[in-house]
Amino acid sequence: MPATPLVLLPGAAPSAPEPDADEAAVLAAAAEGGSGVEPMVALLSRGAPGRDDDGAPALDLPLTGEGRTRRQWELLASTAAVSLSAARVLEPHLDALSILSQAGVPAPAGLLGVYASESGGVTPAVRPAPDAAPDGAAWLLDGTKPWCSLADRCAAAVVTGRAEDGLRHALLVDLAHPGVTPVDTAWPALGLAAITTVGLRFDAVPGRSVGEPEWYLRRPGFAWGGIGVAAVWFGGAVHVARTLRTAVQRRAAAAADGRGPGPDQVGLAALGRVDRLLHAMASLLGHAAEDVDAGRLDGAHGQVEADRIRGTVAQLCTEVLDVVGQATGPGPLTGDAAHARAVADLQVYLRQHHGHRDDARLAEGLLALDPAERAGVQPW
Structure with missing residues (x-):
């Protein structure tokens, strides 16, 4: 089986384009699961961090805010681009490990x-x-x-x-x-x-x-975890977008072999538009990951930025669903089980974003900033 490609996010220092052994194990479990999650559950249910049940090293996965945040979000997006259900297993597991690490509480064995x-x-x-x-x-x-x-x-x-x-x-x-x-x-x-x-x-x-009472919401990682969920949404949109890319590539290949007229301007426009949407999401997430690890997304600024990113990614994912659906018609939804499942999964997953309520919370956060903070956070 060919290696599952990583979905990479822009950054000052490019990420390794190939998954390491533990990342590859996660992506393989996502691919093996198909419409189920048993391989991912089994993989993450191994023994306590540092040792598995057989005495071999357990998975070494990146935690939020510990210098490898971009790599964690790339892994989440890459997993979601294979299976959103598998990513829905992985994301809270990594979130829990990050929370416990931030609190100084040893993580127990299991999922x-x-x-x-x-x-x-x-x-x-x-x-x-x-x-x-x-x-x-x-x-x-x-x-x-x-x-x-x-x-x-x-x-x-x-x-x-x-x-x-x-x-x-x-x-x-x-x-x-x-x-x-x-x-x-x-x-x-x-x-x-x-x-x-x-x-x-x-x-x-x-x-x-x-943590102490009220620490859970006040910790910087609360906002960071919310952005991690947006990375999963982005990965789900990548899965959906690949259906469009494959369709356009097939028509282009057929035209090169003299077997058809090639992609029309509408299909090309749809692919270009989807590329813009995915690039915008990747850029937002990559920049935010570097800000997390540099300590620039703490406190009120972190929550404001998380609300901005989550709302923007949710909106752009919805647009990707719409553009791909219009460009490809009913065929993939009725003849491609993986695509149909990805669309249904992403529509449900996006409902973790609360739309107008989250935008209202963003506005409240902006209004609560003191003038000095606002000058560096709100450019308009």
């Missing part, structure tokens, strides 16, 4: 998740444990957490809840604890169908603190 949704105001209550457990679990979780993806596959997760004083806590929770039970288990989705998402009910489930 990891991040469950921080408070949709509809629903989130577990956090209360002090009567006695701290040997693993440092000083809190107990009670109540329901919505939108827990891959809860049946994850060994542990960073879970947010609120204490009696209203402060939000992030806790590392063992999902194998008997007090964790699934609720709302129906998952009729067509897009991202392999990523089963349920609610979880917690009944006196112990959790270890990940």
